Amino acid sequence: MRGPQIWKEILKTYPEPLFSYHQVYNHLLKLNSGSWRLDEDEEKSARFLIEKLCAERPDSAVLEHIELPDDPDDGYTAFAFGLPSLIKKWGGCVLELQLDSTFKTNKVGYECFAILGEVFGSGLPLAFLLIKSNGSPKPGSKERYLQALIRHISETWEVKPIQTLSDKDITEIMHS
Numbered sequence: 001m002r003g004p005q006i007w008k009e010i011l012k013t014y015p016e017p018l019f020s021y022h023q024v025y026n027h028l029l030k031l032n033s034g035s036w037r038l039d040e041d042e043e044k045s046a047r048f049l050i051e052k053l054c055a056e057r058p059d060s061a062v063l064e065h066i067e068l069p070d071d072p073d074d075g076y077t078a079f080a081f082g083l084p085s086l087i088k089k090w091g092g093c094v095l096e097l098q099l100d101s102t103f104k105t106n107k108v109g110y111e112c113f114a115i116l117g118e119v120f121g122s123g124l125p126l127a128f129l130l131i132k133s134n135g136s137p138k139p140g141s142k143e144r145y146l147q148a149l150i151r152h153i154s155e156t157w158e159v160k161p162i163q164t165l166s167d168k169d170i171t172e173i174m175h176s
Contacts, residue, residue, distance in 0.1 A: 003028050042108045043077075046130065050081050066127060066152045069144050075137030078145050082127040082152065090119045091126075091159045098123060099146070099166040108132065113146065115153055117161070127153055 001009070003025045010017055010024065038048040053063045066080035094117035102112045110130040116123035129149045131142060153159050 042106060043110070047079060050079070054081075066129075066149060068129075068148050069141075071141070073138070074141040074144075075134050076131055076141055076145065077134055078129060078131040080127060080129040080145075080149050080152075082157075083125060084157070086124055087117075087126050087153070087157045087159065090117065090124055091157050093117075093119050094124075094126075094159050095162045097126075097150070097153070097159070097161040097164040099150075099164065113149070115149060117159065126157075126159070 003021070006028070007021045007024055036049055037045050038052065039045040050063055050065065054065050056062075062083075062085060064082045064084050066082050068078050068080055096118040098116040098118065100114045100116060105112060110132045113129040113131070114125055115127045117126050118124075127149055129145060131145055150164070154161075
């Protein structure tokens with residue numbers, strides 16, 4: 001059962017409980033986190049989870065690890081993964097790629113870039129890059145990571161968009 005269903009059942013028996021829906025939700029979250037939280041360190045946990053999902057079903061290709069530049073002196077830590085089952089199914093329909101990003105959405109400070117393919121007017125997630133500066137990154141380093149991500153989608157999966165859009169200014173990417 002999901003949180004709202006459990007809460008409805010609780011209210012049937014205890015119309016005025018001494019605890020809140022949020023307490024029930026948080027308790028369920030803790031109980032279920034063992035399936036996706038593989039380490040207390042968020043970064044390690046994410047990497048382990050991606051590796052686990054890549055290894056568990058290599059034939060169905062739920063996730064795939066994407067190789068990135070390997071320069072320990074560039075000032076970044078990064079990892080990337082793609083969603084090959086979606087790319088296989090819809091990649092030939094993609095005419096536009098959208099590069100979207102978030103910043104400061106997790107405790108460990110990774111910036112998340114998502115590549116979305118426009119399919120019949122909707123954004124379809126194709127790949128993700130998580131990247132974090134280790135202090136003083138070399139100019140242009142982040143751009144190399146993004147190029148590797150886009151190159152993987154276009155060359156490995158032969159996605160050939162007519163245009164690529166981004167909510168980031170290219171100078172911001174190149175100088176960070």
